[in-house]
Amino acid sequence: MALDASPPTLTGLTAPLDKTLFRKSIPILAARFSPTKIGSVRKSEPIRRTVIDLPRLRSVIPDPSAPAGDRLLLLKVSSEVDLPPQAQDFLKTESNGLVPYTLELDYDYWTADEMIQAILPESLRERSPTGFAMTGHIAHINLKEEYLPYKHLIGQIILDKNLQVRTVVNKLDSIDTQFRFFKMELLAGDPDYVVEHHEADCRFTFDFTQVYWNSRLHTEHERLVQVFKPEDVIADVFAGVGPFTIPAAKKGCAVLANDLNPQSTKYLSLNIENNRVSDVVKVSCEDGRAFIRGVVSRLIADPFPAYSGPKKSKNQENQERRRQRSLVPPTDTTPSLPRNKISHFVMNLPDSAIQFLDAFRGIFSHLDNQECDDIYITMPMIHCHCFTREIEPENARIDIIKRVEEKIGHPVVDDFSLHLVRSVAPNKDMYCISFRLPPMVAFDVE
Template identity: 60%
Template sequence: MSPELYSRSHLDTIPPPYNGPLSPLDKSAFKKSLPVLAVRVPAAQTATILHSEATRKYLLGLPKVKPVVGDPSAPDGDRLVLLGVSDQADLSPESLKVLKDAGNGFTDYNLTLDYDYWTASEILQAILPESLRKGAPVGFAATGHIAHVNLNDEYLPFKNTIGQLFLDKNKTIKTVVNKLDNIDTQFRFFQMEVIAGEPNLIVEHHESECRFTFDFSRVYWNSRLHTEHDRIVQLLQPGEVLADVFAGVGPFAIPAAKKGCAVVANDLNPWSYKYLSQNIKDNDVSDEVRAFCEDGRIFIRDVFKKVLDAPFPAYTGPKLSKTALRKLQKEAMRNPGGKPSPPKESLPPRKRISHIVMNLPDTAILFLDAFRGVLATQELQELYPTMPMIHCHCFTRELEQEQAEVDIKKRVEKKLGRPVQDDVAIRKVRSVAPGKEMYCISFRLPLEVAYNA
C-alpha cells in the first residue's frame, strides 16, 4: 500500500458501542485498546525520528495522544515512538532504514483510549438512538462560565446527559442551560433551564477588552453578536456622542465609551438597567456613559434635548491610566517650561448626537416613527447642520440579499413617513433560523422627519 494512503483515519478510533445507563453515564465503559507498532529509541535520538521526512508521515497522529511515551518494560531506558501502523511491512524502505538506524528495535504497543479521549459529539454518536445521531447537537454558545444550547424536542429526553457531556469536555464551563421556546414578551430575553452543573446564572463575560456582569436568565445577551458590536463601535470616532436606545447591559455602550465616545444608554428592562449601571462603574466609564430605564419611544423623543440641556464635557483625548498620568506628572515636573495642553474649560462641551444604535431586531423598526419632530425647535436645528446616523437592527424573512434590502428599506420608510436616501447601507448580520435573517440598516436621519413636529 502506498505510504500516502496512511493517516490517522485507518485506526478505528470510534467509541465502543454503549449499552449502559444514560444518567449517569458509565464512563468506565468507554475504553478501547488499539494495537500499534512502536520503535524503541534512546532519548537522544527521538528528535531524529520525529523530524525526519521519511518517518514523520508514519507517526501516530491522534489528537490528545503523545507520539512518544515511556517504555513500560524499561521505565529508565529507551522511549517508545508510536507509529500509526501495526506491522513493519506497512513502512516504506526509507522510513524503515531510519527507524532501524536510530532505534533499538520494534515492539507492539497497546494504546488505550478512554472517556477523556473522545469529544462530547463523538460520545453522543455512541449513546443516542441511531435515528437521532445525524442531527445531534455538536456544540454550544459560551457566555462566561455558561454554555447554552437550543435542543430540539426529540433531544429533550437526553438533555441532562447532553449537558453533562458538554460540562465534562470543557473545563471552563461550569453551567449548561437549555433555552426554552418561551420568550419574555416584554423584555425579549429567553427563558431557560439548567441541565447540568452549578445553578449559577450570574455571568462575568469579557468582550472587546471590557468586563460585563449580568444575570443570564433576566437579560438578553448573544455572544455571536460580538463581531456586530465591534463593527458598530468601529464606525464611531472618539469624541462623538452615541445614543443607544436598547442598550441591554452595554455591549455597544461600554466599548464605545472606552474608545472615547460619550454615550446615552437606555433599556426598559430594569435588570438590564441594573447591570448596565454596574458595568459602567466596573469599566470606569461613569463620566462617559449615562444610563436610563425608559420606554424606547420616550427615550428617542427626549434624548436630543437631554444632551442639549446637560452636555457632556469636552473630549480631551484618550483616557489615561493612573500609571500614565503619574508618568506625565513626573515629566511635567522635570520640564516645567514645556508647552501646556489647552485647558479643558476652553474646549466646547458635547451637545450633539452623532450616532443612534437600535439593537432590538424584533421590533426596532416599529420605533422609528418616534423620530418625527425630534429636532422641531430652532435651538436643536441650529445644532444639527448634519443629521445623525441611525443603525437599526431588524429581522427579515427574505433570504436573497436584494429582496431583503427592498423589504427592510420599505418597512423603514413606512414608519418614518419619508424615504431614506443619504448614506444608506444595509448589511447582513447573521442567519438566526431557517427562513429568518438578521440585518442592520444604517442611514442618515432624514431632515424632513426630524423637523416634522
C-alpha cells in the first residue's frame, strides 16, 4: 500500500512561478476512534502498516464533524476493499466507523527538490540542480547550460523553501580577469549582495559580487590555521576579505595581509575591526609579486610587538584594567622580543599562485647577512594553492612539483607536503603544496 504524494508535473511553466498550479487532492479513508484508544490503536499489529506515513503530515487529526469528540486515524487506502483482511476485521470491531477523507496538498507541502523535479523535463531530472551553497543570506548555484531556461523558477523555489535565504544568484562562467571573483546574476529575491557570513567563530562582511569567497573552503581555512603557532607572523599574499587572516589573528598570530583588489582590502579592514584584531594585522593593497619581494625587509624595519598570549575576551580585558588600576604586578615578567620574522606565506589564489613563486628568488639578497642569520634561523614555510588537471594522485604530485620547481629554480625537498583540498570539476582538482623556502632561492642574486 502506498500513496502517490508527488507534486503534479508542470514542465511548461514560465517565470514568474504560479504556486496555485501545485495542488493535489488524494482521497483516502479515515477510521474514527475515541481519543483514549488512539495511541494503542496506532501501534497494534493489524493496523500500523495501513496508517499513512507521508513526511510532514500527521496521521491523527481531530474529526472535522466533531472536533471535541473522536479522532480520525488516516489510512493509506481509498477504499475498504484495499485493506488487508486483518485490518478490516480490527476496524469493524474497534473503530467507530470509517469515513472518506481528502488530503489536500499544495505548494507549501513539497520540498525544494521535489518542486524542481516537477518543473523539469524528464530528461533533466536525474541530475537536477537541487544543491546550493550559502554565503550569508545568499544562496548561490552553478547552473549548467541545459538548466538555464528554468533558472528563475529554480531560484524562486530555493528562495521559498529556505527561510534563511533572501537572495538567490547563479554564478556565471565569466570571471573578473584582474581580481578573480565570479560574476553572477540574480535569480530571485532581494538584490542585496553585502553579506554577513560566520566561519570559525569569526564574522565576515563583504560584497559578494565584488570579492572572492568560497564557503566550501572552510575546512581548508581551518586546516591551515591549525598549522600556525600563536606567536608566528603570517604573510597572507592574496588575503581577500580575511578567511585565513582573521582566524589566524584571533589565534594570536601577527598577520601581514595583502590583496590587489581595493574592495577586498576595504572589507578586510572592516573585518579586522569587527573581529577586534587591529593590533596584530597590517593591511596592504598591492600586486602579490611586489608584496612578496618587499615584505621581509618591511617587517624587519617595522616589527610587530611581542606575542602577549592568547587574545583576551572583553571580560578578560576588563579584569586586566582592574589589575592595572590596583597595581598588581603581572604573573609573567619574562621579557619578549618583537616579532620580525615571517614563519608562513599563504598563497590562496589557486588559478595563478604558482606563477608568483619566482618572486621569492632573492628576497633576502639585499639584507645584511648577519641580520638574516640571527632572524631566519629557519626559512619560512610556503603554502601555495593551485589547480591541476591530473586526477591520479601521483600524476598530480609530479605535475605540481614540476611547475613549482620551474618557477623557484630549485628542488622543493624540506618539509614538503601536498594536500588535496577539493575536486572543483570532473577533471580539475585543487591542492595545497607546502614546502620550506630553500635558502638558495631566498639568497639568490640575479
